Amino acid sequence: MIAIIGAGKMGEALLAGLLAKGHTPEDVLVTEPRAEHARELRGRYGIETVPAQDAAKRADTLLLALKPQDMLALLDDISPHLGREHLVISVAAGLTTVVLESHLHPGVPVVRAMPNTPALMGRGMTAVSGGAHTEAAHLDRAEELLGAVGEVLRVGEQHMDTVTAISGSGPAYFYFIAETMIEAGVAMGMPRVTAQQLVGQTMTGAAAMLDGSGEHPVVLREAVTSPGGTTAAALRELERHGVRTAFTDAIEAARDRSRALSES
Ligand SMILES: NC(=O)C1=CN([C@@H]2O[C@H](COP(=O)(O)OP(=O)(O)OC[C@H]3O[C@@H](n4cnc5c(N)ncnc54)[C@H](O)[C@@H]3O)[C@@H](O)[C@H]2O)C=CC1
Numbered sequence: 001m002i003a004i005i006g007a008g009k010m011g012e013a014l015l016a017g018l019l020a021k022g023h024t025p026e027d028v029l030v031t032e033p034r035a036e037h038a039r040e041l042r043g044r045y046g047i048e049t050v051p052a053q054d055a056a057k058r059a060d061t062l063l064l065a066l067k068p069q070d071m072l073a074l075l076d077d078i079s080p081h082l083g084r085e086h087l088v089i090s091v092a093a094g095l096t097t098v099v100l101e102s103h104l105h106p107g108v109p110v111v112r113a114m115p116n117t118p119a120l121m122g123r124g125m126t127a128v129s130g131g132a133h134t135e136a137a138h139l140d141r142a143e144e145l146l147g148a149v150g151e152v153l154r155v156g157e158q159h160m161d162t163v164t165a166i167s168g169s170g171p172a173y174f175y176f177i178a179e180t181m182i183e184a185g186v187a188m189g190m191p192r193v194t195a196q197q198l199v200g201q202t203m204t205g206a207a208a209m210l211d212g213s214g215e216h217p218v219v220l221r222e223a224v225t226s227p228g229g230t231t232a233a234a235l236r237e238l239e240r241h242g243v244r245t246a247f248t249d250a251i252e253a254a255r256d257r258s259r260a261l262s263e264s
């Protein structure tokens with residue numbers, strides 16, 4: 001039995017992804033304190049919602065998807081019900097396995113995972129790393145579970161804050177670009193619905209090229225950039241405005257914020 005504790009944006013994406021990939025509603029318990037949202041979840045997915053302590057008593061695998069700021073109080077609440085036979089998987093940004101383990105009985109296995117919201121469509125990217133009491137079988141279990149909603153990569157925990165900044169937050173960067181391109185089209189007088197279609201299909205087409213061609217992004221970009229043409233003119237403006245540096249700084253800021261969340 002799996003318990004998802006905290007079914008907000010990420011928890012619900014994982015819930016929906018798992019159910020779409022063959023887990024049955026009877027396999028999954030959900031803890032969600034917002035009563036109205038819990039009611040919606042029961043209606044939408046046919047799952048049972050229970051208090052966190054009941055979820056800890058009944059499930060063997062706990063997927064914790066609360067905000068980092070709420071996580072430690074929750075661990076203190078459920079810790080009396082958790083032992084070595086459980087597996088605790090936290091998707092919280094920043095919280096290290098050392099911090100999570102310090103709120104649990106010694107020996108409880110903890111996996112730190114960083115998924116992203118495309119898990120909802122079965123296209124997630126999740127990185128996982130184990131803690132002090134995690135054995136290979138625990139990582140296998142976490143990988144199998146999260147592998148139902150996309151790709152899973154094992155990384156050393158020292159890389160987790162960078163993972164968070166790249167693939168955890170990453171979808172938001174692409175949505176930001178999409179939004180900006182749509183607004184540019186609208187500003188030039190194009191109907192919004194047309195701009196949205198152009199941007200949406202261009203983005204998924206570009207992603208398919210990246211995924212399917214095996215080429216480095218530089219090669220793909222060069223193929224679009226005709227000599228003396230429109231793309232070269234656009235790219236020159238992006239470089240002039242320091243967009244490359246802005247992205248690097250943004251990803252560093254996300255990495256630093258992830259690190260800081262463990263200390264707050
Ligand atoms: N949103 C994203 O794209 C990603 C989020 N994460 C991580 O997932 C976690 C949740 O983030 P979001 O879903 O964005 O936030 P959110 O605010 O949408 O969801 C948090 C959920 O936890 C619930 N909650 C609060 N206190 C609780 C308690 N004591 N017991 C059970 N549930 C409780 C809230 O009602 C809410 O539904 C964070 O730790 C975040 O770092 C990780 C990867 C990606």
Ligand SMILES: O=C(O)[C@@H]1CCC=N1
Binds near residue numbers: 093164168169
């Ligand atoms: O913004 C956040 O803190 C979370 C973690 C990665 C994506 N969303």
